[in-house]
Amino acid sequence: MNFLEELEWRGMLHDATPGLDEVLAKGKVTGYIGFDPTAPALTIGNFVQIMLLSLFQRSGHQPLVLMGGATGRIGDPSGRDTERELKSFEELDANLEHQKQQIFNLLNFEDGPNKALMVNNLDFYQNMNVLDFMRDVGKTLTVNYMLSKESVQKRLDSGISFTEFSYQLLQAYDFQVLYQKYNCILQMGGSDQWGNITSGGEFIRRNLGEKAYAVTTPLLTKADGTKFGKSMGGNIWLDPELTSPYQFYQFWINADDADTPKFTRYFTLKSREEIEAREQELAGNPQELKRLLAEELTIRVHSEEDYRSVLRVSELLFGRSATKGQLLELAKGELATVAAEIPSFSVPRELLANGVNIVDLLAEHTEILASKG
Incomplete structure (x- = not known):
């Protein structure tokens, strides 16, 4: 060919x-x-x-x-x-x-x-x-x-x-x-x-x-007609300081099932025979197709070690049996990734030092409660 x-x-x-x-x-x-x-x-x-x-x-x-x-x-x-x-x-x-x-x-x-x-x-x-x-x-x-x-x-x-x-x-x-x-x-x-x-x-x-x-x-677009290359949070960069390997991996994992065949052809170096055989084997499992694509691209753009780090973070965030030991094993950068993925709110230290009603705290200083009612 x-x-x-x-x-x-x-x-x-x-x-x-x-x-x-x-x-x-x-x-x-x-x-x-x-x-x-x-x-x-x-x-x-x-x-x-x-x-x-x-x-x-x-x-x-x-x-x-x-x-x-x-x-x-x-x-x-x-x-x-x-x-x-x-x-x-x-x-x-x-x-x-x-x-x-x-x-x-x-x-x-x-x-x-x-x-x-x-x-x-x-x-x-x-x-x-x-x-x-x-x-x-x-x-x-x-x-x-x-x-x-x-x-x-x-x-x-x-x-x-x-x-x-x-x-x-x-x-x-x-x-x-x-x-x-x-x-x-x-x-x-x-x-x-x-x-x-x-x-x-x-x-x-x-x-x-x-x-x-x-x-x-062609200018690549997604199944919904929107421009390829952006997420809700903006550009997806090939730089780990701008888009973490975890966020990069999640972009592919969260892609529309209908986009996976197109993305696989555009972004992997696998042959036509390999791609078509994989798609036939996993015809009823689009999530696994996306996982394999995300794995290949994360390793290629970042590294094998970054991919393993992504798996550790994913297990902690989504795994059913995450343990204290797993948390202690995470590197500093991985902890930062976990923290960024968990909703959090900042409140002034003085507010807590002076004492505050828990309902007032949740309703007025965070987005956890919409109102006190």
Whole structure:
């Protein structure tokens, strides 16, 4: 099964440039995805693109990760109705370093002829002044062409700054630099990136007279139609400081049964045969399917030890035979996780020191009783 066939059966293929399948069949291809460091860490929404790179690598091709040290300072208008708030260079640089480490843990950068590469696009622009940019980059694509892109069209009524309007020029130039330096002929991303990606292909065609290719994934939604990647509490991060391994595990455990087949295809590295055999075996037990998915992803994103810790916390919270000994065996971080999952209320020390009626305490200073009645 080739790369595009793999994406097709997993439901991860939204669009691809004609002729790409023939190019992939000829041998190893280098393809990239860009990550702008506008958030402190990667989320499970970003994990879709990490999986795309993982599957690309497992198909014998070379993944290239482009960190958006430059583009992150501009702001991508794709999928947004309003202008992004610019972040400080210091915050962006810190975010980038953090995200780099997360990606290093999820892709193979060390072994084999198709080990992953990582490049920072800030290196492309640090020594380029505004006149160079206008002449070397801004001259290639017409304003009419750029205005035709969906990410721009959606913003024409509400307004779009020149800063965000120029984003597609930077992304197009990125593609050309990677094409020339790394023979990177393929750019991948979510379906909302199709306009920016094809701008890069057009940029390469006009400047180099060469053909470049594109692949996009569908924007992943849950069975209820809501956007994938968030819980009631907000983003689900791939960072244990922002989303604990326990919360990460629980996100998958609490997923809608109808979403489990889709999530399994998107987020596990198991083969089609393994996945279909498991689904047939556990056809009447969707909770076990979710548990196996949660186990695999918790170990992959965090670690085996973190997964064991999750099980200890879960046993204490939900087990019928939790003991004092189990509580004493928990590490400090595990105790904090348990405490965060148990409803609690804070009351002033002075209130207790002076004495307070228990009914008044529960009704007026906590949410345990709705009223004194």
